[in-house]
Amino acid sequence: xxxxxxxxxxxxxxxxxxxxxxxxxxxxxxxxxxxxxxxxxxxxxxxxxxxxxxxxxxxxxxxxxxxxxxxxxxxxxxxxxxxxxxxxxxxxx
Amino acid sequence: xxxxxxxxxxxxxxxxxxxxxxxxxxxxxxxxxxxxxxxxxxxxxxxxxxxxxxxxxxxxxxxxxxxxxxxxxxxxxxxxxxxxxxxxxxxxxxxxxxxxxxxxxxxxxxxxxxxxxxxxxxxxxxxxxxxxxxxxxxxxxxxxxxxxxxxxxxxxxxxxxxxxxxxxxxxxxxxxxxxxxxxxxxxxxxxxxxxxxx
Numbered sequence: 001x002x003x004x005x006x007x008x009x010x011x012x013x014x015x016x017x018x019x020x021x022x023x024x025x026x027x028x029x030x031x032x033x034x035x036x037x038x039x040x041x042x043x044x045x046x047x048x049x050x051x052x053x054x055x056x057x058x059x060x061x062x063x064x065x066x067x068x069x070x071x072x073x074x075x076x077x078x079x080x081x082x083x084x085x086x087x088x089x090x091x092x093x
Numbered sequence: 094x095x096x097x098x099x100x101x102x103x104x105x106x107x108x109x110x111x112x113x114x115x116x117x118x119x120x121x122x123x124x125x126x127x128x129x130x131x132x133x134x135x136x137x138x139x140x141x142x143x144x145x146x147x148x149x150x151x152x153x154x155x156x157x158x159x160x161x162x163x164x165x166x167x168x169x170x171x172x173x174x175x176x177x178x179x180x181x182x183x184x185x186x187x188x189x190x191x192x193x194x195x196x197x198x199x200x201x202x203x204x205x206x207x208x209x210x211x212x213x214x215x216x217x218x219x220x221x222x223x224x225x226x227x228x229x230x231x232x233x234x235x236x237x238x239x240x241x242x243x244x245x246x247x248x249x250x251x252x253x254x255x256x257x258x259x260x261x262x263x264x265x266x267x268x269x270x271x272x273x274x275x276x277x278x279x280x281x282x283x284x285x286x287x288x289x290x291x
Contacts, residue, residue, distance in 0.1 A: 001138045002118050029122025031275035038116040039226050044138040045124025053123025082135050083128045083290050090288030092281050093156055093181055
């Protein structure tokens with residue numbers, strides 16, 4: 001549920017990890033975050049069923065690129081272990 | 094005719110300790126940093142999350158726009174305004190002065206951490222500036238099992254480090270993390286997010 005160069009290299013190989021990272025950053029609307037960014041990309045935040053900013057087709061692409069099983073991810077959202085979009089109010093800057 | 098109901102909003106108060114977390118995973122479009130229900134960053138989504146430890150007086154959160162006002166000769170008050178710049182910051186005084194991991198993470202572009210038998214150190218010189226996603230996470234007064242989050246997506250500490258080493262007082266390092274634009278995010282969501290669990 002976190003994508004960084006290291007995790008992507010395990011899925012796509014070292015040579016293609018950078019390209020996968022850039023594609024993920026674009027698909028998920030993370031912005032131009034460099035691949036050496038310490039925390040990586042929070043894949044949980046974009047695959048969430050209640051995140052309507054990203055369409056389902058794109059979520060599937062993101063899941064495939066980051067090696068996430070969407071069914072397993074959905075179980076996590078339903079588990080009540082993490083705070084989901086239905087439970088928040090926010091203000092963006 | 095009738096009056097209007099008052100809204101004292103007496104539970105929407107800020108009076109609880111906060112936790113400063115850095116090196117978080119940046120959330121995507123429409124998302125927020127993923128938190129476990131205990132209010133800490135979810136470890137699967139944020140494997141590098143770093144707790145900055147105790148503070149002298151908690152953290153100060155700010156979002157400060159600078160307005161440029163435009164005047165007409167015929168009127169004394171401005172006709173319109175625009176926001177020429179914004180500074181979004183989290184400031185605190187950290188007390189974990191001798192924790193070399195804390196020091197390293199405060200010295201982006203300057204500090205290099207190393208350790209071997211018998212020592213931990215941060216050498217000071219030139220390194221690449223690396224930004225981090227930082228959040229201040231605090232329990233809400235209205236329900237202390239729920240959380241408020243002030244999150245900057247891309248930031249560095251601009252205060253460096255400084256503390257007084259003395260017998261008479263406990264040293265602390267004042268820090269200030271300022272937001273930098275993540276330019277290719279959605280225009281309404283380039284710097285950070287202030288949200289709460291409901």
